[in-house]
Amino acid sequence: MYLPARFAAVILTFIPVFRQQRTWRHAELLLIAAILAPGRRTIASLLRIAGLSRERRFTTYHRVLNRAAWDPPAAARLLLGLLIAVFAPSGPVLLGIDDTIERRRGRRISAKGIYRDPVRSSKGHFVKASGLRWLSLMLLAPVPWAGRTWALPFLTALAPSERYCRERGRRHKKLTDWARQMALQARRWLPGREIVLLGDSSFAALDFLVTLARQRLTCITRLRLDAALYEPTPPRRPGTVGRPRTKGARLPKLADVLVDGSTCWQRMLVPAWYGERERVVEICSATAVWRHAGLPVLPIRWVLLRDPQRRFDPQALLCTDPARDPLQIVRWFIQRWQVEVTFREVRDHLGVETQRQWSDRAIARTTPCLLALFSIVTLLAARLDRHARSAVCTDAWYRKPRPTFADALGAVRRQFWREQGLLLSARQAEVRKLRPTLRHGIAYALCQAA
DSSP states (O other): OOOHHHHHHGGGGGGBBSSHHHHHHHHHHHHHHHHOOOSSOOOOOOOOOOOOOTTTTHHHHHHHTOOOBBHHHHHHHHHHHHHHHHHOOSOEEEEEEEEEEEEOTTTTOOOOOOEEETTOOEEEEEOOOEEEEEEEEEEEEEEETEEEEEEEEEEEEEOOOOOOHTTTTTTOOOOHHHHEEEEEHHHHOOOOOOEEEEEOOOGOOOHHHHHHHHHTEEEEEEEOTOOOOOOOOOOOOOOOOOOOOOOHHHHHHHHHHOOOOTTOOOOEEEEEEEEEEEEEEEEEEEEEEOOOOSSSEEEEEEEEEEEETTTSSEEEEESSSSSSSSHHHHHHHHHGHHHHHHHHHHHHHHHOOOOOOOSSHHHHHHHHHHHHHHHHHHHHHSSOOOHHHHHHBBBBBBSSSSHHHHHHHHHHHHHHIIIIIIOOOOOOOOOOOHHHHHHHHHHHHSOOOO
């Protein structure tokens, strides 16, 4: 398949990741086919959309995932560099981190486990889900033509279950251990940039936050309303015997601050509040020291939010940089919701949970590649002209003012199909027939979309 000239600068960046040129040629075809393919993202579907349904050596394309030698961390670093150059060339780099469950069944999927389903569960209802747990690190950056912030995945890791590690004699790593490794890797890749990491309450762990704060990473997460907060350590008097104090006097719990009538609340207008244009909230904020027995001490700024109209429950946030403005902390944290939007988009449009690899290496590679495909499509859409990338697919019963990822994917697909042979020269009067492989690929895309 032909590679459009305007997309070559993005796709050819990943050539150094592969040790053999032959492997790169196969991977390049799979990448283009994964963008064009509808429905499932199996290797067989990708070969059909590329017009290679008669290819007798189809196993060579399977080997790209289950056997070929290439470097996924190097690919993640190159992808992050492309995203930073296009969408976040200056200012703080916002990174969102969260986990998702890929529902897969089968005896050969050894790393699967049973976890809490974050989508179907609630405070009073617990739902379990069996599958693979993935932890993804995404760049949160504004996309100009979309008019909002998108979460662009660049680094995804498989967090195996505890049973999987026990059966193989390995030490089981918690979710915060994987998150710490991924965040520190991003810190090494961006040594001169300010990094702000956004996570939910799963990452509100003292040892995790202290480690990242020491490496100049600012973390913003949710905070429990009953967390043990203290005043800073008072000055040590001369001649005092014993170990120095690590904390001052105990502060009231945030749950008590919430119901205290003397609490001073500040009303603020927060733009882009979880899909809404804006929302008026009341906040109060202060600095404190968060400490727990046997764990390091962490200076934080806490922010307590409540809705004057009581449409959502009060919640508390923490920031490991006490000097941050409370309104800035809130504006940054609400962008974390775009991570959930990306997880939904890759399931609806990029075929996550439809792949059918069974070897451990192929399983560990396929889902991160499909998540990274979301970012690659966004980069390719950024190279289109303004009219093409801003086109919105609307209907009489559904109108949307701004393009979504589905529109960006459609624009990139149209450019690929035009380059394959649908774009004719105005100087040539003779119309040529399409190549058989191109006809078969178009027929598969149009007739087998369901």
